[in-house]
Amino acid sequence: MIDDFILSALLAGVLVAMAAGPLGCFLVWRRMAYFGDTISHSALLGVGLGLALGTTSPWVIVITCAAISWILLFLERGGKFSTDTLLGILAHSALSIGLIIIALQDNLRQDMMFLLIGDILAIDTPELTGIALMTMGTLGGLIYIWKPLLSITVHEDLARVEGVNILKIKVIYMLLIALLVAFAMKVIGALLITSLMIIPAAAARTMARSPVQMAVGSMIIGSLSVVMGILLSSQWDVPAGPAIVLSALLLFLLGRVLPKGFRV
Amino acid sequence: MRGLSKPMTESLIELDRVCLAFSGRAVLEEVSFTVGRGEIVTLIGPNGAGKSTIMKIALGLLTPDRGQVRRAKGISIGYMPQKISIEDNLPLTVQSFLKLRPGTTDAQVTEVMELVRIAHVATCPVQQVSGGEMQRVLMARALLGDPDLIVLDEPVQGVDITGQEELYRLISRVHRHKNCGVLMISHDLHMVMAGTDRVICLNRHICCSGAPENIQDHPEYQALLGKRADAIALYTHHHDHHHDSAGNVVSGDHGEGCDHD
Incomplete structure (x- = not known):
């Protein structure tokens, strides 16, 4: 008999992994892993702002992440610094300001660690419902922009000449990531969510022959990582978030050493 | 076969005194040209002459600082970018x-x-x-x-001589078949595709333009290319044949007319 809280944790983790994998594939294809980090670090600023406003609603996080993405788009157009540098500045500024605001709320100081690595074993039913809706929403949104986003990923100018609305698609994609990050905070935390986007996607690469296969593969590998991680965590009493990432890493490494016949 | 009944002069794309500067440095000055239906226009010019830039402006990928770009309503454009990674x-x-x-x-x-x-x-x-x-x-x-206008940025770069010939033959076949307009950047100052109606020699501004047979006599063309500018090669299907002693048309086996940088 599995405890209810383990069951909730498994369900929440798998749901987050299902959304994180396909979104992460595009981060890998677009060489934007660091962009994922920037958005998730901004989530801490969102948490801080929420606490200052007296709310824990994930929508404050969504809005904060979206705002940081907009600032990035705006600064990129200025062209003074490379995107890489801008991401570094934004990510760590948002992280630091967020942590300072959170630290100023006296009663919450001991929970800081959970913001960074999540607290999956403490997911309650309303949170689980929110995560389920988030997963449906992001997957639906991603299916909607799949082809144009893939086209932009391959060659932006070509896509634009062929009539793709670049800005619209990019903004939707950024919003989907913001949505995922905001609702996944409790599951895996601001520091680790990017790994649940990147590692399963990278692990799925070895066996995939098409973008769709890779996206589905990343969902499966991400879900496996969550299950393995939660089992590891309850077995050895280690934090669940890092255990999930470790499991994903093990699956990735396993894929690397697979016999040639399983690869493409 | 759409458009065959329309007059050859129907303009697909029109650039009117286009100017562009990147951080204060002029990249394009007062560039005007048109590409009509059924026309093949080839852009040549040295590195950094703004060839790709003007092409991006024509495609609507870049907005000029000044000047007008008019594309015929409802035309379909096929774009072949220079390289893709x-x-x-x-x-x-x-x-x-x-x-x-x-x-x-x-x-x-x-x-x-x-x-x-x-x-x-x-x-x-x-x-x-x-x-x-x-x-x-x-x-x-x-x-x-089914594009009305095909825009090609150095379509044969990095392709061996047989492949180049085949690509040009293909462009030419599609052009004949669909009577579409073709705007192309040549990878080589001395090479333009056979069948080109107009060569535009660009070096930030348009130095000269005209039929390929005439352009090499233009003083601006010679000034731009110096002494090696004695011939322009028309890329025909037989790259191993040379034309008359006047040297007007030398189909390039990378001989005298083709001096790579």
């Missing part, structure tokens, strides 16, 4: 790459792959095809959607 981690076959064009059906993809003879690499990862095949893949993508 696709992340290795993206598992994408040639046919899926082609299908990325909005509104493309499987049947159209099959048809265009036959046309440019890349059916044998249809299921290959797009990162693994050879340089010449990749150019044909890009050409196929440009041809999907």
Whole structure:
């Protein structure tokens, strides 16, 4: 008999992994892993702002992440610094300001660690419902922009000449990531969510022959990582978030050493 | 075969005194030209002359600081970019790459792959095809959607001489068949495709333009290219034949008329 809280944790983790994998594939294809980090670090600023406003609603996080993405788009157009540098500045500024605001709320100081690595074993039913809706929403949104986003990923100018609305698609994609990050905070935390986007996607690469296969593969590998991680965590009493990432890493490494016949 | 009944002079794209500067440095000054239906226009010019930039302005990818760009309403444009680098981690076959064009059906993809003879690499990862095949893949993508205007940025760069000939033959066949306009950047100052109606010699501004047979006599063309500018080569189907002693048309086996930098 599995405890209810383990069951909730498994369900929440798998749901987050299902959304994180396909979104992460595009981060890998677009060489934007660091962009994922920037958005998730901004989530801490969102948490801080929420606490200052007296709310824990994930929508404050969504809005904060979206705002940081907009600032990035705006600064990129200025062209003074490379995107890489801008991401570094934004990510760590948002992280630091967020942590300072959170630290100023006296009663919450001991929970800081959970913001960074999540607290999956403490997911309650309303949170689980929110995560389920988030997963449906992001997957639906991603299916909607799949082809144009893939086209932009391959060659932006070509896509634009062929009539793709670049800005619209990019903004939707950024919003989907913001949505995922905001609702996944409790599951895996601001520091680790990017790994649940990147590692399963990278692990799925070895066996995939098409973008769709890779996206589905990343969902499966991400879900496996969550299950393995939660089992590891309850077995050895280690934090669940890092255990999930470790499991994903093990699956990735396993894929690397697979016999040639399983690869493409 | 759309548009055959329309007059040859129907203008597909019109650039009027286009100017552009990047951080204070003028890249294009007062550039004007048109491409009409059924016309082949080739842009030549040294590195940094603004050839790709003016092409991007023509396509609407860049906005000029001053000047007008007019594209005929409702025309379909096929664009072949100079080069394309696709992340290795993206598992994408040639046919899926082609299908990325909005509104493309499987049947159209099959048809265009036959046309440019890349059916044998249809299921290959797009990162693994050879340089010449990749150019044909890009050409196929440009041809999907039955374009009224084809815009090609150095279509034969990095392709061996036989491949170049084949690509030019293909462009020429499509042009004849569909009577579309063609705007092309040549990879080589001395090479323009046979059948080119107009050569535009660009060096931030338009130095000179005209029929390929005449342009090499233009003082600006000679000034730009110096002493080696004694001949322009028309790329015909037989690259091993040279024309008369006047040297007007020397089809290039990379001989006298073709002096690579």
